[in-house]
Amino acid sequence: MDLIWEGIKEALRLLLTLDREVLSITLLSLALSGLATLVSLVLGVSTGVILALNRFPGKRLVISLVNTGMGLPPVVVGLFVSMLLWRNGPLGMLHLLYTPMAIVIAQAVIATPIIAGLSLAALQQLPSNLRLQILSLGASRRQMIWMLIKEARLPLLAAIMAGFGGVISEVGASIMVGGNIKGSTRVLTTATVMETSKGNFDMAIALSVILLLLAFAVNAALTHIQQRRRPR
Amino acid sequence: MNTLGPVLLEAENLEVYRGETLALQLPKWTLRAGEIMGLIGPNGAGKSTLLLYMAGLLAPAKGHLSFEGTILQSTGDFVAYRQRVTLVFQEPLLLDTTVEENIGVGLRLRGIPKAERKVRIKESAERFGVAHLLTRHARELSGGEAQRTSLARACAVKPQILLLDEPFSSLDPPTREALQQDLGRMLRDTGCTAILATHDLMEAACFADSLAVLRAGRVVQCGPVGEVVNHPIDEFVANFVGMETLLVGVVRGCESGLFTLQVGNQEIAGTGDATLGQELTVGVRPENVTISLHPEGETSARNCFAGRVTLITSRGPFLKVELDCGFFLSAYVTSRSREELGLAVGRPVFATFKATAVHLIRK
Numbered sequence: 001m002d003l004i005w006e007g008i009k010e011a012l013r014l015l016l017t018l019d020r021e022v023l024s025i026t027l028l029s030l031a032l033s034g035l036a037t038l039v040s041l042v043l044g045v046s047t048g049v050i051l052a053l054n055r056f057p058g059k060r061l062v063i064s065l066v067n068t069g070m071g072l073p074p075v076v077v078g079l080f081v082s083m084l085l086w087r088n089g090p091l092g093m094l095h096l097l098y099t100p101m102a103i104v105i106a107q108a109v110i111a112t113p114i115i116a117g118l119s120l121a122a123l124q125q126l127p128s129n130l131r132l133q134i135l136s137l138g139a140s141r142r143q144m145i146w147m148l149i150k151e152a153r154l155p156l157l158a159a160i161m162a163g164f165g166g167v168i169s170e171v172g173a174s175i176m177v178g179g180n181i182k183g184s185t186r187v188l189t190t191a192t193v194m195e196t197s198k199g200n201f202d203m204a205i206a207l208s209v210i211l212l213l214l215a216f217a218v219n220a221a222l223t224h225i226q227q228r229r230r231p232r
Numbered sequence: 233m234n235t236l237g238p239v240l241l242e243a244e245n246l247e248v249y250r251g252e253t254l255a256l257q258l259p260k261w262t263l264r265a266g267e268i269m270g271l272i273g274p275n276g277a278g279k280s281t282l283l284l285y286m287a288g289l290l291a292p293a294k295g296h297l298s299f300e301g302t303i304l305q306s307t308g309d310f311v312a313y314r315q316r317v318t319l320v321f322q323e324p325l326l327l328d329t330t331v332e333e334n335i336g337v338g339l340r341l342r343g344i345p346k347a348e349r350k351v352r353i354k355e356s357a358e359r360f361g362v363a364h365l366l367t368r369h370a371r372e373l374s375g376g377e378a379q380r381t382s383l384a385r386a387c388a389v390k391p392q393i394l395l396l397d398e399p400f401s402s403l404d405p406p407t408r409e410a411l412q413q414d415l416g417r418m419l420r421d422t423g424c425t426a427i428l429a430t431h432d433l434m435e436a437a438c439f440a441d442s443l444a445v446l447r448a449g450r451v452v453q454c455g456p457v458g459e460v461v462n463h464p465i466d467e468f469v470a471n472f473v474g475m476e477t478l479l480v481g482v483v484r485g486c487e488s489g490l491f492t493l494q495v496g497n498q499e500i501a502g503t504g505d506a507t508l509g510q511e512l513t514v515g516v517r518p519e520n521v522t523i524s525l526h527p528e529g530e531t532s533a534r535n536c537f538a539g540r541v542t543l544i545t546s547r548g549p550f551l552k553v554e555l556d557c558g559f560f561l562s563a564y565v566t567s568r569s570r571e572e573l574g575l576a577v578g579r580p581v582f583a584t585f586k587a588t589a590v591h592l593i594r595k
Contacts, residue, residue, distance in 0.1 A: 132289050136319040137338040
């Protein structure tokens with residue numbers, strides 16, 4: 001019991017004094033997961049738009065694949081991305097394994113289907129005639145797509161946050177492709193695993209609190225968005 | 233009524249499929265500049281499909297559309313066409329922003345500078361009575377206000393053709409009436425060409441110069457309102473335009489545009505060309521039938537029959553009375569005449585209508 005109590009007290013001290021190491025791990029996590037989310041945003045929203053606005057054979061299969069991808073286990077992604085990036089793997093010449101970029105790639109692979117699936121849902125929940133109404137007001141196809149994205153901006157924001165929430169909290173892929181190298185690929189989750197196994201509960205708790213706060217912020221924002229009403 | 237100009241829009245040999253089913257088939261169809269066409273027909277008859285197609289939003293399987301004499305072909309043609317023709321849907325479909333931005337969206341898409349945009353937004357908003365709501369968010373509007381905004385948005389771009397897909401059907405009666413008046417005024421003032429789809433004949437008749445009756449994807453009759461309403465070409469159209477009495481009989485006499493038709497044991501006089509011994513269907517509009525307690529000898533009406541009231545139903549401001557005169561006959565009376573005549577089921581009465589009220593439907 002003492003161990004836990006001491007751990008919590010020490011963790012609070014680390015947080016309140018903005019401990020250098022805690023701060024650098026947090027910033028690195030935010031940067032890598034943020035970049036991965038940005039990449040997924042472009043790929044995921046494009047995929048969502050293509051799936052929402054086009055009819056083609058095999059569309060249902062693609063949608064099922066995307067939806068399955070939303071629950072992709074990070075360890076599996078870690079394994080496959082590692083295999084691709086190994087020195088004698090297909091992308092070995094890029095020398096990316098155990099670099100921050102490897103984490104960004106793995107996390108983008110995790111977040112893209114999440115954002116694609118949720119943006120597809122966001123676009124599909126718009127009134128079905130809205131697309132035609134916008135075209136009829138004189139829009140080109142490109143303008144119409146842009147206006148639909150603007151109309152679905154709130155659920156799309158939710159998709160982005162879900163994607164970010166998914167990657168900031170995953171540990172399997174980051175540790176496999178990043179290797180938890182201090183100052184380079186050590187992120188909140190991998191550091192928490194390591195500090196816990198070393199018995200440094202204060203550090204582990206401090207890092208966990210930050211993760212929890214991030215998760216809370218994302219969910220609070222999501223809830224706020226989902227409670228809004230659409231125009232008639 | 234607007235004076236009609238040259239042919240503005242023309243469709244030829246058109247076939248539109250929605251999914252696997254043939255939703256619309258138009259061998260030939262024209263809309264003239266300044267014409268307001270009412271499009272009526274039951275649900276699923278293809279009214280919306282026709283409007284979507286005329287709005288340049290659906291691709292036909294066969295045939296083509298020409299606007300001002302030029303056939304629309306490339307994607308560019310259609311984008312340019314859609315800048316001149318605007319469709320208003322049954323639901324308002326507003327964007328998630330202010331009323332002002334909503335009304336201005338078409339102008340913005342046409343690259344109209346901000347200053348001019350402001351003037352035209354205000355003008356269109358005033359026309360449809362939403363000028364006081366410009367800063368309001370679309371989410372905070374009532375159903376009527378939202379539909380007004382939608383109409384103001386469509387009219388702000390001054391379309392050459394305005395297509396209206398049952399724009400009033402989701403509104404309550406007072407809101408609907410007020411909006412109908414505003415739209416009617418706007419159409420008259422601007423001389424805009426328009427197609428109004430509705431399943432309400434009265435609504436179509438108020439606005440339109442011509443009526444097109446759709447059934448299962450085909451136009452079964454198209455012509456001036458008076459012609460369609462008084463001379464429906466078949467029983468379907470007759471029923472749809474409110475010609476409730478349809479009688480089948482054999483011609484027993486004909487002379488100088490006047491004929492006598494034997495229906496059951498009775499003989500009815502009508503006007504039109506008929507030949508002796510021919511089987512005919514005729515229709516009588518209920519508003520052309522008068523009910524009295526004594527035979528009216530002194531009128532020019534040639535048809536007067538004794539009968540009994542079989543059913544009285546309310547039709548809003550008036551009542552529909554169904555009679556058995558040896559054949560079925562329906563008539564409209566006001567609630568006041570119902571009281572004066574003491575109309576009740578089983579009461580013997582006389583029904584009178586002119587020979588010119590007997591419309592020939594099918595030869």
